Amino acid sequence: MNMKLRQLLLLAFVLLLPGVLQAADLIKEKSFSGANEIKVLFTGTVDAAIVGDISRYIVYEENDPDIKLALTAATVTDGGRGVILKFAEPLNSANTHVVSIRGLNGAGAVDFKVSKSYLGYLLSILISAMLINNFVFTKYLGLCVFFGTSKRKSTAKGMGVVFTIVMLVSASMSWFFYQYILIPFNLNFLQIVVFIGLVSLTVQAVDTILRKVNPVLFNSFGVFLVLVIANCIIIAVPLILANSNYNYFETFMLALGAGGGFLLALYLMSSVRERLEIAKIPSSFKGLPIAFIVAGQFAMAFLGFSGLKLF
Amino acid sequence: MTNTKSIGQLLSRGILSENPIFKLALSMCPAVGISTTVMNGVMLGVAVFFVQVFSSVTISLFKDQIHPRIRIPTYTLTIATWVTVIDLVLAAYMPGAYAKMGIFVKLIVAFAIITMRLEMFACKENVKDSFWDGVGMGLGFLVGMVVIGFVRELLGSGTILGYDVLGFKPLLFFILPCAGFFVVGLMMAFFNWIEVFYKQKRGVRS
Numbered sequence: 001m002n003m004k005l006r007q008l009l010l011l012a013f014v015l016l017l018p019g020v021l022q023a024a025d026l027i028k029e030k031s032f033s034g035a036n037e038i039k040v041l042f043t044g045t046v047d048a049a050i051v052g053d054i055s056r057y058i059v060y061e062e063n064d065p066d067i068k069l070a071l072t073a074a075t076v077t078d079g080g081r082g083v084i085l086k087f088a089e090p091l092n093s094a095n096t097h098v099v100s101i102r103g104l105n106g107a108g109a110v111d112f113k114v115s116k117s118y119l120g121y122l123l124s125i126l127i128s129a130m131l132i133n134n135f136v137f138t139k140y141l142g143l144c145v146f147f148g149t150s151k152r153k154s155t156a157k158g159m160g161v162v163f164t165i166v167m168l169v170s171a172s173m174s175w176f177f178y179q180y181i182l183i184p185f186n187l188n189f190l191q192i193v194v195f196i197g198l199v200s201l202t203v204q205a206v207d208t209i210l211r212k213v214n215p216v217l218f219n220s221f222g223v224f225l226v227l228v229i230a231n232c233i234i235i236a237v238p239l240i241l242a243n244s245n246y247n248y249f250e251t252f253m254l255a256l257g258a259g260g261g262f263l264l265a266l267y268l269m270s271s272v273r274e275r276l277e278i279a280k281i282p283s284s285f286k287g288l289p290i291a292f293i294v295a296g297q298f299a300m301a302f303l304g305f306s307g308l309k310l311f
Numbered sequence: 312m313t314n315t316k317s318i319g320q321l322l323s324r325g326i327l328s329e330n331p332i333f334k335l336a337l338s339m340c341p342a343v344g345i346s347t348t349v350m351n352g353v354m355l356g357v358a359v360f361f362v363q364v365f366s367s368v369t370i371s372l373f374k375d376q377i378h379p380r381i382r383i384p385t386y387t388l389t390i391a392t393w394v395t396v397i398d399l400v401l402a403a404y405m406p407g408a409y410a411k412m413g414i415f416v417k418l419i420v421a422f423a424i425i426t427m428r429l430e431m432f433a434c435k436e437n438v439k440d441s442f443w444d445g446v447g448m449g450l451g452f453l454v455g456m457v458v459i460g461f462v463r464e465l466l467g468s469g470t471i472l473g474y475d476v477l478g479f480k481p482l483l484f485f486i487l488p489c490a491g492f493f494v495v496g497l498m499m500a501f502f503n504w505i506e507v508f509y510k511q512k513r514g515v516r517s
Binding site for chain 1: 399504
């Protein structure tokens with residue numbers, strides 16, 4: 001009986017599929033091009049009078065259906081197989097846009113969605129957290145631990161790796177708690193208490209597990225675990241993801257970027273500080289003061305990443 | 312036990328000899344991140360001051376009930392509670408200033424200086440001494456933030472607390488976020504230099 005039902009459902013799905021895919025069938029390619037253009041390529045030749053008429057288009061962002069975006073021109077290209085839609089204002093290509101053309105397919109309207117590839121979007125979160133908004137050099141977080149553990153390259157690497165692992169675990173847990181407990185029960189004001197509790201719990205758990213599973217690794221990395229808790233980045237990431245309402249994959253990428261960025265910053269800094277040890281510097285600058293000035297130079301260099309757009 | 316310490320000693324230790332920003336080099340993030348104006352420094356300094364004093368007193372009151380094994384989580388949760396209180400109060404009564412400080416108010420929870428004072432002082436001493444120690448450390452942080460904010464605001468935009476005192480903008484660079492590193496580094500070097508200078512002078516005399 002159950003089997004039959006499933007077969008029936010499958011059959012219905014297969015029969016309905018062409019109806020669902022009809023709009024997609026008509027459109028071969030669609031993408032953002034430039035700051036305020038959308039490029040559409042059709043599978044066959046279309047009527048230039050219909051496609052070139054801007055009053056037939058309705059375009060809006062998927063999460064803001066009430067705000068219709070104003071078109072200035074629709075230029076038919078590729079011998080009647082493609083069209084370029086020009087908009088009055090630049091489009092936010094991070095959001096999914098819905099385009100609807102009336103009268104293209106007989107009488108009904110053809111709807112399709114234009115978005116950047118999701119993987120590219122995720123990668124852009126990663127790159128942004130790592131370089132453009134590096135937590136140490138452009139957001140000025142986690143400085144205590146940053147200056148404390150960047151004296152040696154080996155220490156820097158250990159700290160960075162342990163930090164990244166704890167960051168991933170605790171950010172995932174924070175996301176889960178935030179989405180399924182804090183939001184449904186209206187407990188948003190408890191954010192800070194819950195997140196710091198989760199971080200402490202993660203650190204304690206990693207400590208216990210690592211001690212039992214891999215004592216060798218624990219001996220070399222165990223000392224850094226205590227320091228992780230005193231790092232503001234580890235509590236800043238859950239707060240940021242709660243603010244910007246990320247889904248799980250975005251959260252994962254943000255946490256990975258934050259950890260990777262911290263590792264990168266630590267490694268760069270420790271390479272410089274190892275050389276500073278043997279350099280001749282005024283005695284009052286020795287130690288932390290010169291480290292701060294070097295960090296300031298790194299921060300200036302990282303300013304160069306702002307405006308970087310890969311995807 | 313340092314029960315014999317007077318209030319004055321406790322206060323001056325926090326502000327001068329163990330200043331959290333310049334001497335202990337703890338809680339540097341806000342000192343670099345948002346110290347572009349004196350007002351920002353005062354606001355965050357006051358927030359940290361209250362969290363430090365309240366947490367010190369709380370831990371000192373309950374020090375006999377806290378099992379030594381779970382003392383660190385207890386400290387963290389105590390601080391988190393007081394940070395939540397301050398966070399909500401600021402958001403309700405000073406939304407403008409709160410928006411400027413952004414995430415840093417919430418991040419007070421991860422400040423090493425507060426946990427350190429609880430661990431080193433409040434869990435051993437009586438309530439009165441802990442209170443004054445908290446006041447001293449809080450004021451030390453406040454003073455540090457105001458000094459850095461003063462330098463950056465004066466050099467960057469030529470104003471103090473929003474009032475135009477110079478009439479021109481000497482070096483716009485100091486308003487840029489990354490200048491925070493330079494200012495803090497140079498000030499640390501300056502204080503080191505004064506210390507070394509005085510020590511040498513005293514050495515010559517004796």
